[in-house]
Amino acid sequence: MVKTLLTRYIKRRQLLAQNALSQRYLVIDLELTGLDPKQHEIVSVAWVLIDNQCIKMSESQHFINKDVKSLEQSPVFHGISNEAITNGLSLNSILKSLSAHFNDCILVFHNAALDWGFLKVALKQANITTRPKLILDTLHIEKKRLLNQSTEIKQDDLTLKACRTRYELPSYHCHHALTDAQATAELFLAQCHQISCGKKLKVGELT
Template sequence: MVKKLLSQYLKRRNLLSQNALTQRYLVIDLELTGLDVNQHEIVSIAWVKIDNQCIKISESQHLINKEVKSLEQSPVFHGIVEDTVAKGQSLHSILTQLSRDFSDHILVFHNAILDWGFLKAALKNANISAQPKLILDTLHIEKKRLTCQGAEIKQDDLTLSACRTRYELPSYHCHNALTDAQATAELLLAQCHQINRGKEVKVGELT
């Protein structure tokens, strides 16, 4: 047990010391029926890969959970309707596909507390053992950056859209899990370049 914990600690310490721009990332976004992990559901999951600063759009996925019981406001917010759900996949199948890349990618979310909270619970319920090597949160990165600058952070300053505007990234008019995953991937790269200012940025500087 001690050897295992020591090995995990050394791997993490080594990862945190590496160049952030040369890493492989799995950027994930979820569409949910609400914010409570105990009563709401995952409607869909999308992910985009980044490899050595290159966003691999051709390898992106956006999969619908055909088992969702109630769409709530999803048709309004995400455009997902009953017909779309019927053509989806089981949540277990989606989670199995997603978790295959956990071991060799750093996971990235915008608001990891929410999305990883739902994913972790879903993985546990599906009896899928998947331990990410590291989780980054673009919301946390931005909050930390603004705090270091002494900026006053208002209520909506850390939304995905507001963060992207700060880096002069284009606005996406269609909001679904896939466009938000891509938008988060672009934001992460912009944050890395803003932080490093021509110098190498370590993974640990993003945590």
């Protein structure tokens, strides 16, 4: 047990010292029926690959979970119908596809506490024990950046839309897991270049 923990610690330290701009990232977004992973469900999962600062939309994926028991009021936000649910995939198969990337990609979310919170519960229920190399959060990166500039952070200043506006990125009106994953990927790259200022950027500077 101690040896395993020590190995993980060393690998993490080595990863944090590496060049952030040459890494592979998997940017993930979920659509949910609510905010509590103990009560609510994952409706859909989407991810976008970033490899060497390039967003690989041709390798992106979007899956709808056919195991959803009740959409409740969530279709108002994500527009996914019961018919789409019927034609979806099992959550276990979606999670297997997702976790296959954990060994070679750093995971990126906007508000990791929410989405990774749901995924942790789902992965445990599916008996998938693969651990991600590292998790980064564009919301946390932006909050840290603003605080370093002594900028007052107001309510809604850290939403995905507000963060993108700060970097003059275009607005995406469609609320969809794949669109939001792409939007988060673009934001992440913009943050990396803003923080690096043309110099080498270590992965640890984004945590």
